[in-house]
Amino acid sequence: MDFSQTCVARVEYKLNQILSIQQHNTYAEIYDWMRYCVLGGGKRIRAQLAYAACVACGGEFAQADNVACALELIHAYSLVHDDLPAMDNDILRRGKSSAHVAFGEANAILVGDALHTLAFEVLASSNMQDDKNKNANHKKCAPQIQLRLIQILASSVGVRGMIYGQMLDLANQNNQNNQLSNKANQLAELKVIHEHKTGALIEASVKLGALVGNCSDKNLLALSVYAKNLGLAFQVQDDVLDVISDTQKLGKTSGKDNAQNKVTYVDVLGLEQAKIYVNNLVVDAKNAILDWNEKANHLRNLADFVLNRNY
Amino acid sequence: MDFSQTCVARVEYKLNQILSIQQHNTYAEIYDWMRYCVLGGGKRIRAQLAYAACVACGGEFAQADNVACALELIHAYSLVHDDLPAMDNDILRRGKSSAHVAFGEANAILVGDALHTLAFEVLASSNMQDDKNKNANHKKCAPQIQLRLIQILASSVGVRGMIYGQMLDLANQNNQNNQLSNKANQLAELKVIHEHKTGALIEASVKLGALVGNCSDKNLLALSVYAKNLGLAFQVQDDVLDVISDTQKLGKTSGKDNAQNKVTYVDVLGLEQAKIYVNNLVVDAKNAILDWNEKANHLRNLADFVLNRNY
Numbered sequence: 001m002d003f004s005q006t007c008v009a010r011v012e013y014k015l016n017q018i019l020s021i022q023q024h025n026t027y028a029e030i031y032d033w034m035r036y037c038v039l040g041g042g043k044r045i046r047a048q049l050a051y052a053a054c055v056a057c058g059g060e061f062a063q064a065d066n067v068a069c070a071l072e073l074i075h076a077y078s079l080v081h082d083d084l085p086a087m088d089n090d091i092l093r094r095g096k097s098s099a100h101v102a103f104g105e106a107n108a109i110l111v112g113d114a115l116h117t118l119a120f121e122v123l124a125s126s127n128m129q130d131d132k133n134k135n136a137n138h139k140k141c142a143p144q145i146q147l148r149l150i151q152i153l154a155s156s157v158g159v160r161g162m163i164y165g166q167m168l169d170l171a172n173q174n175n176q177n178n179q180l181s182n183k184a185n186q187l188a189e190l191k192v193i194h195e196h197k198t199g200a201l202i203e204a205s206v207k208l209g210a211l212v213g214n215c216s217d218k219n220l221l222a223l224s225v226y227a228k229n230l231g232l233a234f235q236v237q238d239d240v241l242d243v244i245s246d247t248q249k250l251g252k253t254s255g256k257d258n259a260q261n262k263v264t265y266v267d268v269l270g271l272e273q274a275k276i277y278v279n280n281l282v283v284d285a286k287n288a289i290l291d292w293n294e295k296a297n298h299l300r301n302l303a304d305f306v307l308n309r310n311y
Numbered sequence: 312m313d314f315s316q317t318c319v320a321r322v323e324y325k326l327n328q329i330l331s332i333q334q335h336n337t338y339a340e341i342y343d344w345m346r347y348c349v350l351g352g353g354k355r356i357r358a359q360l361a362y363a364a365c366v367a368c369g370g371e372f373a374q375a376d377n378v379a380c381a382l383e384l385i386h387a388y389s390l391v392h393d394d395l396p397a398m399d400n401d402i403l404r405r406g407k408s409s410a411h412v413a414f415g416e417a418n419a420i421l422v423g424d425a426l427h428t429l430a431f432e433v434l435a436s437s438n439m440q441d442d443k444n445k446n447a448n449h450k451k452c453a454p455q456i457q458l459r460l461i462q463i464l465a466s467s468v469g470v471r472g473m474i475y476g477q478m479l480d481l482a483n484q485n486n487q488n489n490q491l492s493n494k495a496n497q498l499a500e501l502k503v504i505h506e507h508k509t510g511a512l513i514e515a516s517v518k519l520g521a522l523v524g525n526c527s528d529k530n531l532l533a534l535s536v537y538a539k540n541l542g543l544a545f546q547v548q549d550d551v552l553d554v555i556s557d558t559q560k561l562g563k564t565s566g567k568d569n570a571q572n573k574v575t576y577v578d579v580l581g582l583e584q585a586k587i588y589v590n591n592l593v594v595d596a597k598n599a600i601l602d603w604n605e606k607a608n609h610l611r612n613l614a615d616f617v618l619n620r621n622y
Contacts, residue, residue, distance in 0.1 A: 086415075087417050087420065114469055114470040118470065120461060126462070143453075144454050147437075150434075151437070159338055159342070
């Protein structure tokens, strides 16, 4: 298995444990719905970034398991709520029916809420302090570090992060002023949306992985630059793929941005310039960790994946 | 000011600080909405329970400020989401328009999400470890305790707590089987709903206050019995008030349970027996802390308030 497959297998295995129905017979139906929303799909980019950052800082895979799960739980919750009829009203997600289509709107809201809470429960869990792995390099996570993980995650997904981005993105849809604004303003506005909507959680993914890998503050700063560029690259590439890819490959509705009258990077820059922009952002991301040793190769490869992905 | 007024004033002041718009100009509109949902209303029962439990365990008010805020943020988030059209579809809350009526359904979902995250951010915040109050009795909160607070809160509001209760409650509405079930079964089912939907957060309120007041494990157990009885009493009294009180006094729509074809304690027990049941539960709650000293009087008074309240 290559790095990417290892990460996906690990995080799926751990998420499956966390959402194991055997342990929770009373709540079987809700756990079924949570599993539907969380397991068996997705590129697991956030988990991969956490594992890659942990390894780049000298940590081991096992140290990043819980943060990888927490990040994917948050990501899943945000997708469930974003897909709701009152929000993006999307019926397709990861190649299957969206949550509200599969089990109704009220249950979808509650399942999203449950996944949201569970992410913090996982990060606060005492088994982050266990040391069942007897390998000397597998260090415990100090309570102070656990609190810092929770602070960073909360800050990135809350009102100054992902939530704000989603609000701006909703306002961006069907905005009659979109045609009137000049390109410089449109670019600036898009940057603010995406720094919050997707960038904040991408940055948190890298930071959480780095912190459980015992990253120094100086290295954390470099990783933050890496992550900011990568997060933006990821989003610009999303806009590119929305135009050039098809629904089946994406596992979500393609051409949606246009249908929603949403301004995208492709609208503002044109397709070719948008592709060049992704390329430049990926170069900047990799330059932030230029002098890091080969343990940072997974981070470099993930940057290349963002550039080259077609789904 | 009596105890109740002091608690309300403290938690409103602290929530106001946390949601202070001056600090967050970029996000002014969302903070406005969050303030709308959180400030200037509500009995602050959960905050009062946290303060009372903290004091009963020998702590001071200031030690419970952050947990009181976190509990009220969670409560506010749960009300915003419960009122949504897909859920209870209620247009009135705390005497004003529900969130989705005031600023739209998508924004209401997101504001609920933001309040949910913020509760965990407050509990993980490093200022819980600050010691600005120079009073020798004002102890810092150890990181291990902070993590335990987060674990308890997450567990009480997640899929094995409040979320599950709300799902059962939705299923209880318009359930054609409600008339067919015998009274013993109906009572058992109601208990499961309310232990989860409101009881879990009531119990967490007492526990969080107790823990920041440096409660022993033995006393925590007694407080847990107190809280379980009080939580149930609170809900039975809610059912009683839904029948005998009016919308203006409640600040929310009265007679709603009946309109939603929801089975309540009044349906199953009759009004008089339901009142007696509340009384017995309140006695059991107070008996759990019978031999505690006068510092537990606030807890005793809160139990009496639940019995005597008419709003």
